[in-house]
Amino acid sequence: MLRLILLVLGLLVPLTVQAQNGPLRIIIDEGVIEPLPFALPQFVAEGGEAEDYARRISEVIAADLTGSGLFREIPRDAFIARVTSFDSPVEYADWRAINAQALITGAVALSGDRLVVKFRLFDVYANAPLGDGLQFAASSASWRRLAHKVADQVYARITGEGGYFDSRVVFVAQSGPKNDRQKRLAVMDYDGANLRYLTDSSALVLAPRFSPEGARVIYTSYETGFPRINLLDVASVQRRALEDQPGSMSFSPRFSPDGQRVIFSLSEGGNSDLYMMDVGSGRKQRLTTAPSIETAPSFSPDGRQIVFESDRSGGQQLYIMTASGGEPRRISFGAGRYGTPVWSPRGDLIAFTKQNNGRFHIGVMRTDGSGERLLTASFLDEGPTWSPNGRVIMFTRETSGAGGAPALYSVDISGRNLRRVPVEGAASDPSWSPLLP
Amino acid sequence: MKTGTYISGIGHGGIVLWVLLAGLFTARAPAPLEVADVTLLSGAEFAALSPAAAPRAAQEIEAPGPPAPADPARPPASGTPPATPSETPLVSPPAETSPPDPVPDMAALSPVPPTQVEDAVPEVVPPDPRAEPVPEPGEAAPRPAPRVAPDPAPPVPPEATPDPDRQSATAPVVQPEAQPETPDTTAPQEAASRIVTEAEETPQPGLAPPSSRRPKSRPVRVAAVSPAQTPPAPAAPDAAGAQEALADAVAAAVAEALTDPGGTGGAGLAASGPPLTRGEQDALRVAVSRCWNVGALSTEALRTKVVVAVRLDETGRPLAETIRKVSHSGGSEAVARQTYETARRAILRCGVDGFDLPPEKYSQWRDIEMTFNPENMGIR
Numbered sequence: 001m002l003r004l005i006l007l008v009l010g011l012l013v014p015l016t017v018q019a020q021n022g023p024l025r026i027i028i029d030e031g032v033i034e035p036l037p038f039a040l041p042q043f044v045a046e047g048g049e050a051e052d053y054a055r056r057i058s059e060v061i062a063a064d065l066t067g068s069g070l071f072r073e074i075p076r077d078a079f080i081a082r083v084t085s086f087d088s089p090v091e092y093a094d095w096r097a098i099n100a101q102a103l104i105t106g107a108v109a110l111s112g113d114r115l116v117v118k119f120r121l122f123d124v125y126a127n128a129p130l131g132d133g134l135q136f137a138a139s140s141a142s143w144r145r146l147a148h149k150v151a152d153q154v155y156a157r158i159t160g161e162g163g164y165f166d167s168r169v170v171f172v173a174q175s176g177p178k179n180d181r182q183k184r185l186a187v188m189d190y191d192g193a194n195l196r197y198l199t200d201s202s203a204l205v206l207a208p209r210f211s212p213e214g215a216r217v218i219y220t221s222y223e224t225g226f227p228r229i230n231l232l233d234v235a236s237v238q239r240r241a242l243e244d245q246p247g248s249m250s251f252s253p254r255f256s257p258d259g260q261r262v263i264f265s266l267s268e269g270g271n272s273d274l275y276m277m278d279v280g281s282g283r284k285q286r287l288t289t290a291p292s293i294e295t296a297p298s299f300s301p302d303g304r305q306i307v308f309e310s311d312r313s314g315g316q317q318l319y320i321m322t323a324s325g326g327e328p329r330r331i332s333f334g335a336g337r338y339g340t341p342v343w344s345p346r347g348d349l350i351a352f353t354k355q356n357n358g359r360f361h362i363g364v365m366r367t368d369g370s371g372e373r374l375l376t377a378s379f380l381d382e383g384p385t386w387s388p389n390g391r392v393i394m395f396t397r398e399t400s401g402a403g404g405a406p407a408l409y410s411v412d413i414s415g416r417n418l419r420r421v422p423v424e425g426a427a428s429d430p431s432w433s434p435l436l437p
Numbered sequence: 438m439k440t441g442t443y444i445s446g447i448g449h450g451g452i453v454l455w456v457l458l459a460g461l462f463t464a465r466a467p468a469p470l471e472v473a474d475v476t477l478l479s480g481a482e483f484a485a486l487s488p489a490a491a492p493r494a495a496q497e498i499e500a501p502g503p504p505a506p507a508d509p510a511r512p513p514a515s516g517t518p519p520a521t522p523s524e525t526p527l528v529s530p531p532a533e534t535s536p537p538d539p540v541p542d543m544a545a546l547s548p549v550p551p552t553q554v555e556d557a558v559p560e561v562v563p564p565d566p567r568a569e570p571v572p573e574p575g576e577a578a579p580r581p582a583p584r585v586a587p588d589p590a591p592p593v594p595p596e597a598t599p600d601p602d603r604q605s606a607t608a609p610v611v612q613p614e615a616q617p618e619t620p621d622t623t624a625p626q627e628a629a630s631r632i633v634t635e636a637e638e639t640p641q642p643g644l645a646p647p648s649s650r651r652p653k654s655r656p657v658r659v660a661a662v663s664p665a666q667t668p669p670a671p672a673a674p675d676a677a678g679a680q681e682a683l684a685d686a687v688a689a690a691v692a693e694a695l696t697d698p699g700g701t702g703g704a705g706l707a708a709s710g711p712p713l714t715r716g717e718q719d720a721l722r723v724a725v726s727r728c729w730n731v732g733a734l735s736t737e738a739l740r741t742k743v744v745v746a747v748r749l750d751e752t753g754r755p756l757a758e759t760i761r762k763v764s765h766s767g768g769s770e771a772v773a774r775q776t777y778e779t780a781r782r783a784i785l786r787c788g789v790d791g792f793d794l795p796p797e798k799y800s801q802w803r804d805i806e807m808t809f810n811p812e813n814m815g816i817r
Contacts, residue, residue, distance in 0.1 A: 023804035023805055023806045024718070024801060024802050024804065024805045025806045025807075025808070026721060026806075026807055026808070027722070027808045027810060028725050028726055028783075028809045028810065029809075029811075029813050030726045030729075030814070031726050031731050031779075031809075031811065032726075032727065032728075032729065033629050033632060033731060033732040033814060034732045035732055035733065036732060036733040071733060101782055101786075125781070125785040125786060126757075126778070126781060126782075126785075127757070158733055159733050159734060159735045159738070160771065160774070161737070373634065374634060374636030374637070375634045375636060376635045376636060378635075391736070413736070415633065415637070416632055416634075418635055
């Protein structure tokens with residue numbers, strides 16, 4: 001009993017002090033993970049000729065945000081308030097009533113061939129704009145890019161990280177039956193629009209990679225009957241062989257972050273090793289000298305390290321070494337085989353393909369090999385590529401069977417929002433460009 | 438100068454001598470302990486003695502102490518006192534409650550089965566409503582309780598694209614040349630409390646655990662307490678339960694003490710009065726959590742913790758102009774702003790009709806600091 005009294009007195013003092021002096025403190029460590037609902041009234045057309053652009057631009061913005069998996073568009077028939085002018089006051093209560101947390105308003109004006117898009121973003125529950133209004137202008141032919149620019153701004157202001165909508169993807173477009181596929185390079189917007197072919201289907205092409213500025217593409221071509229590395233200018237579609245050493249095969253190239261060098265695999269006498277080449281001079285430097293197969297190299301964003309796959313330990317695993325060569329350090333130790341590593345633009349993660357128990361996975365791990373997470377599981381998933389902001393991974397998924405065909409898919413690095421990229425026909429080997437200027 | 442030194446030296450020396458002579462540092466004799474002689478009885482001897490002595494003692498002895506120190510839901514596993522000889526001899530029965538030392542008349546006793554003695558003793562411990570139900574002996578084994586998740590998560594939306602393996606397994610032998618185009622739709626993202634990737638979407642037999650927890654054994658009733666025996670000390674496994682009961686009692690006492698208007702003397706609008714109970718705080722936490730949507734946060738923002746201060750009006754509605762970020766950790770200032778904005782939206786959204794808080798404790802919840810920590814929900 002005495003203990004009880006003493007304990008009561010002992011607890012009474014601090015409790016009383018807390019009750020009188022401090023605010024109530026609680027910890028919220030659980031919430032919900034769901035797309036943020038936003039309202040996007042059709043942009044106001046300033047002039048009758050801009051009406052069609054206003055509609056289409058609004059649709060693309062909504063599709064970009066919704067397609068990211070982080071946002072959810074509220075149907076327009078649920079709107080209470082109407083936006084008839086870009087400068088009309090915002091009725092926050094009306095937007096709150098339909099549970100909109102963000103509101104995007106905008107206007108489109110067309111003057112000759114010059115299209116001007118301006119927009120504002122509002123935090124409905126804060127009753128305040130979220131950043132300043134912005135205006136973009138371009139030719140009317142680039143109306144989709146204008147929409148992507150607006151969507152990127154909205155995405156960045158709400159999530160706190162850069163967008164990825166105004167970007168392109170180079171890939172291998174495939175046609176024909178499975179045992180006689182015609183392959184050619186193609187480039188498109190990240191969402192599958194504006195498809196354009198860069199090569200014809202006379203020669204087999206593989207593994208195209210964008211240069212850091214997005215103007216060039218490096219890829220492997222079988223034009224001579226053997227794999228050779230080619231360099232292609234996207235605008236002019238001019239190409240040239242970058243590596244043409246007789247009696248050798250070069251493949252799996254990738255640019256350095258500064259775009260001045262290319263790292264690739266060179267196979268001589270049945271042995272593959274990594275080489276670095278200066279794009280301007282063509283001078284080569286050998287990085288590995290092992291009897292095993294080293295391939296699929298990828299630079300870290302700072303250009304100091306390289307991650308690649310090798311079977312030097314008996315199985316196909318991932319290794320990291322300095323960009324000048326040296327002793328590689330193995331980073332993958334899980335069950336199965338690891339390949340096609342790609343360093344994230346943020347530098348914190350490495351995406352890879354994993355094969356285990358007859359299934360293929362796209363996964364990510366930290367650069368020290370820890371924190372491995374498998375994002376997908378399929379009959380055949382391979383060849384990941386990062387979005388410019390390091391948030392989304394695009395890859396090739398191929399279905400099984402005689403009628404199986406490869407297609408492009410994307411997935412958020414959280415593992416959510418797995419969706420097929422709308423591409424006409426079969427497609428594989430995607431490579432994401434940087435954000436366009 | 439030297440005179441002072443001499444005086445000081447003489448004074449200190451005198452003090453030292455006085456201390457030594459006065460025996461200040463001599464050890465005091467320890468206080469004598471009261472020791473009572475106790476005779477250890479065997480079970481048979483106890484059975485022989487009990488029929489005559491126990492009923493009489495049960496009327497005279499004071500009811501056993503309140504159950505506060507011990508967990509009433511968990512009586513001792515055995516009716517016999519634990520073998521703790523070091524404790525038993527040190528505790529003497531109170532003089533006023535001790536029965537006169539009976540001189541057993543062995544001739545007048547008849548042997549009675551010990552079980553009758555146990556049944557005759559009244560229940561010492563009242564049943565605790567919190568105690569878990571205990572199956573009766575011979576009762577059928579309890580059915581496994583259906584698992585109910587504390588935070589129900591909706592099922593993960595299946596991918597729109599059919600699984601290629603299953604497709605091939607169920608396809609006819611002669612496959613068409615070209616597979617039909619898979620629909621280009623994706624199941625809408627639904628709210629979830631955790632992220633499950635496609636690779637983790639392995640079919641599971643069910644959410645229920647493979648086996649339910651084994652029910653506890655039926656508590657043994659407390660055996661008769663002999664007047665010569667002292668109440669058994671709480672068993673060690675019951676220490677946690679005892680502490681919990683003690684904490685409840687303390688909380689009740691503190692709340693009662695703080696309800697006294699003249700007690701603490703809080704001035705003005707400073708928080709005073711009874712604090713929010715754990716349940717009331719949990720209700721507030723759940724209410725805010727329901728609206729805290731981190732689905733559109735960047736990966737870095739998901740690693741950033743923010744502390745947000747808010748003032749509520751007397752109806753429990755947050756005052757928007759008072760919401761501010763107190764501090765953050767784990768990310769940059771710009772990233773912390775994103776996390777803060779989600780927190781702000783959560784407070785305003787779910788507080789639009791007022792949080793369900795006890796009005797009489799308004800001074801306790803008028804000012805709140807909420808720490809929003811998304812680390813458990815982020816991408817690991």
